[in-house]
Amino acid sequence: MKEKVNNLSILTKGLIKENPVLVLLLGTCPTLAVTSMAMNGLGMGLATTFVLIGSNIVISLLKNFIPKEVRLPSFIVIIAGFVTVVSFLLQSYVPSLYKSLGVFLSLITVNCIILARAEMFACKNKVFASILDAIGMGLGFTLALFAIGSIREILGSGTWMGITLTKDIIEPMGIFVTPAGGFFVFGCLIALVNKLTNYSISKKKAGCSACPGKDACHGSEGGC
Numbered sequence: 641m642k643e644k645v646n647n648l649s650i651l652t653k654g655l656i657k658e659n660p661v662l663v664l665l666l667g668t669c670p671t672l673a674v675t676s677m678a679m680n681g682l683g684m685g686l687a688t689t690f691v692l693i694g695s696n697i698v699i700s701l702l703k704n705f706i707p708k709e710v711r712l713p714s715f716i717v718i719i720a721g722f723v724t725v726v727s728f729l730l731q732s733y734v735p736s737l738y739k740s741l742g743v744f745l746s747l748i749t750v751n752c753i754i755l756a757r758a759e760m761f762a763c764k765n766k767v768f769a770s771i772l773d774a775i776g777m778g779l780g781f782t783l784a785l786f787a788i789g790s791i792r793e794i795l796g797s798g799t800w801m802g803i804t805l806t807k808d809i810i811e812p813m814g815i816f817v818t819p820a821g822g823f824f825v826f827g828c829l830i831a832l833v834n835k836l837t838n839y840s841i842s843k844k845k846a847g848c849s850a851c852p853g854k855d856a857c858h859g860s861e862g863g864c
Contacts, residue, residue: 654776654779658835678793683734697774732762788829
């Protein structure tokens with residue numbers, strides 16, 4: 641039972657509690673660069689998740705065979721191999737997305753999220769746990785990029801996933817598709833997640849220890 645709980649924790653921690661973008665603030669360069677449209681954010685997130693899962697599996701399998709002196713270069717070579725695969729796949733089957741992501745697709749190789757999970761988790765844990773960690777962190781990254789891209793596209797272009805939404809309702813605000821608009825949306829989402837996580841933590845701590853009148857009622861009949 642404990643193992644199942646641990647596995648669930650590994651899988652879900654990247655969604656909110658340790659979201660790589662909105663909590664750990666990793667991978668902010670591609671986050672702000674490609675999220676002017678929801679589809680671009682979704683594509684970058686899924687491509688990164690694919691690389692993250694593949695590299696975590698290989699690194700976890702080879703962790704006992706990679707010398708410590710060349711650990712980081714070895715990780716980068718492994719990651720670069722999966723980036724090459726996903727680049728070829730996108731170029732062949734989704735050329736429009738491949739063109740939109742541009743150089744940031746290749747820069748997945750040195751993405752802080754992937755290198756951090758390789759160094760902090762995959763090289764220290766078994767394959768199954770590493771897969772769960774990669775899926776959780778990848779989904780957290782994808783959801784963050786998709787949310788930012790959706791907000792920026794709706795407010796900045798009046799569309800979502802290419803579908804016109806705000807015609808004759810509100811005028812598109814072009815600032816949201818600029819870097820300044822990206823930083824604004826990014827900051828608002830960070831604040832929202834921070835508020836939600838702080839509320840959750842304070843709620844868990846509620847009880848006698850958090851009660852202002854705990855000293856008065858301790859020891860009384862029916863008290864705390």
